[in-house]
Amino acid sequence: xxxxxxxxxxxxxxxxxxxxxxxSDNEEDGGKKKRKKKRSGTPFRxxxxxxxxxxxxxxxxxxxxxxxFLLSKCGGQSKKxxxxxxxxxxxxxxxxxxxxxxNGPVSGTDSVDVVSNIHAEITAMNVKxxxxxxxxxxxxxxxxxxxxxxxxxxQNAYDLAVVNKREKDKSEALGYEKAVQDFQKAQADYNRSxxxxxxxxxxxxxxxxxxNALKDAKRLMEGxxxxxxxxxxxxxxxxxxxxAAYELEKKKEELENAEIKSTIDGTVVRVxxxxxxxxxKVEDDKPIFSIENLDQLEMEIKVSEYSIGKVQVGQKAVxxxxxxxxxxxxxxxxxxxxxxxxxxxxxxxxxxPITIRIDGKDIKLIAGITAKAEILIRESQDAFVVPVTAxxxxxxxxxxxxxxxxxxxxxxxxxxxxxxxxxxxxxAEGAELTEGMxxxxxxxxQITDGMAVTILPxx
Numbered sequence: 001x002x003x004x005x006x007x008x009x010x011x012x013x014x015x016x017x018x019x020x021x022x023x024s025d026n027e028e029d030g031g032k033k034k035r036k037k038k039r040s041g042t043p044f045r046x047x048x049x050x051x052x053x054x055x056x057x058x059x060x061x062x063x064x065x066x067x068x069f070l071l072s073k074c075g076g077q078s079k080k081x082x083x084x085x086x087x088x089x090x091x092x093x094x095x096x097x098x099x100x101x102x103n104g105p106v107s108g109t110d111s112v113d114v115v116s117n118i119h120a121e122i123t124a125m126n127v128k129x130x131x132x133x134x135x136x137x138x139x140x141x142x143x144x145x146x147x148x149x150x151x152x153x154x155q156n157a158y159d160l161a162v163v164n165k166r167e168k169d170k171s172e173a174l175g176y177e178k179a180v181q182d183f184q185k186a187q188a189d190y191n192r193s194x195x196x197x198x199x200x201x202x203x204x205x206x207x208x209x210x211x212n213a214l215k216d217a218k219r220l221m222e223g224x225x226x227x228x229x230x231x232x233x234x235x236x237x238x239x240x241x242x243x244a245a246y247e248l249e250k251k252k253e254e255l256e257n258a259e260i261k262s263t264i265d266g267t268v269v270r271v272x273x274x275x276x277x278x279x280x281k282v283e284d285d286k287p288i289f290s291i292e293n294l295d296q297l298e299m300e301i302k303v304s305e306y307s308i309g310k311v312q313v314g315q316k317a318v319x320x321x322x323x324x325x326x327x328x329x330x331x332x333x334x335x336x337x338x339x340x341x342x343x344x345x346x347x348x349x350x351x352x353p354i355t356i357r358i359d360g361k362d363i364k365l366i367a368g369i370t371a372k373a374e375i376l377i378r379e380s381q382d383a384f385v386v387p388v389t390a391x392x393x394x395x396x397x398x399x400x401x402x403x404x405x406x407x408x409x410x411x412x413x414x415x416x417x418x419x420x421x422x423x424x425x426x427x428a429e430g431a432e433l434t435e436g437m438x439x440x441x442x443x444x445x446q447i448t449d450g451m452a453v454t455i456l457p458x459x
Contacts, residue, residue, distance in 0.1 A: 083452035088403055091386070091437040096424050097379040098417045100310060104301040106321070106358070107367050108292030112264050115287045116279035118142055118254060127289070129271050133262045139289055142279045144258035147251070154251040158244035165241055168233035172224060176231025179221040186210075186217035266293040269367065292367050297358040299331070299373055302351035305340060310377045312336075317356050321371040323364060330359045331373060380417045383424040384433050391415075391423070392443045400425055401440040401447045403455060408440065410449040 124141040127133060193210035196202045224231045260279070270290035273282050282288055299319070303311055317331040335355040343349045356373055358365065365371065392399045392410065399410040411431050416424030427433045438455070440447060447453070 088438040098377040109296040110293040113287035114289040140260040147255040154248040161244040165237040172231035176224040183217040186214040190214040266291040305350040
């Protein structure tokens with residue numbers, strides 16, 4: 001009885017000492033307590049004052065635990081050793097989730113930067129930031145006076161090339177027809193001369209003249225370009241038409257581009273130019289307009305190579321951001337890049353981009369801000385869950401300790417869903433877990449199977 005009274009008295013003294021320290025801390029913070037003369041070195045009081053409140057509380061709890069441990073040892077001098085002091089919790093089934101938390105920018109699912117290569121002044125701006133546009137809508141108009149004139153010049157050049165080829169086709173057809181006739185006549189003369197020469201009717205010189213005339217006629221006929229049996233202009237004329245047609249098409253396209261149009265449905269998120277400025281000379285080489293499809297938002301997240309193995313397409317995500325004022329929205333992983341990239345900052349770690357689609361419309365999220373996504377990796381709805389501080393790991397197996405009749409019993413387990421602070425434990429083969437077991441929550445290598453322990457009473 002006296003021993004119990006002694007333990008209680010020592011415990012009360014510790015509580016009083018802690019209270020004095022906390023009150024002293026409060027008084028010093030308020031500037032009410034007189035400061036003692038500074039001693040050489042750094043007094044404990046000065047160090048204590050520099051601690052954060054969380055660090056002070058943790059320090060006090062450590063002191064208290066050590067004191068209780070010493071009390072248990074001191075009490076054991078006159079009675080059976082009660083072992084180290086432990087805290088316990090009742091084992092129960094409950095849901096647990098394993099999540100991966102990542103940050104990244106919010107953007108539209110489709111975006112385009114609208115630019116122009118036309119060196120002409122903008123004469124009209126038809127939209128402003130925040131306007132919704134459809135594909136093909138005219139966003140701005142530039143001065144097209146010079147462009148119209150260039151189209152006329154290109155049209156004339158094309159028309160002239162077509163006429164030249166047509167005239168050349170006509171003259172070549174006539175020339176080829178005459179060349180064929182001349183060749184046929186030369187062939188007949190050569191045949192007749194051959195007969196006469198054989199009978200001695202003409203000389204060798206006359207025979208050679210007939211042969212040369214046939215060769216010249218054939219060479220002239222074969223010099224023509226023939227298409228479908230008719231003489232035609234050589235390929236250079238067709239090439240001139242093709243070049244002129246290409247130039248004309250380009251000038252027409254430039255004239256059409258004098259009306260700067262949207263190529264997607266979306267919202268105008270940036271306007272970087274104004275009336276009077278040259279369309280191809282926007283400040284800092286920015287686009288004239290930036291348009292995004294904000295009807296469907298998404299996030300591109302870069303996941304560490306050490307965590308990417310946990311991520312799969314189809315996993316759900318909960319997205320939060322300051323702009324949501326504490327609310328959250330749902331999302332889903334829709335794409336994982338097949339290749340990694342450098343993390344940067346001198347790190348050798350690689351990261352893999354993934355895309356999360358944000359569900360719903362009118363959700364107050366806007367493109368360009370940074371949001372946080374918690375990806376649900378896996379979950380269990382009916383699991384034995386303990387804090388990670390309850391795990392005892394000897395390097396080969398994991399165990400948890402339970403208190404039975406004042407003694408610790410180690411139960412080997414495998415780990416399931418990891419909830420960071422808590423973890424799912426599954427009994428190893430041959431072991432058993434039951435609800436209500438008193439699990440040691442401050443376990444460590446000092447807890448061994450069968451050792452006596454003292455449960456710290458809970459207030």
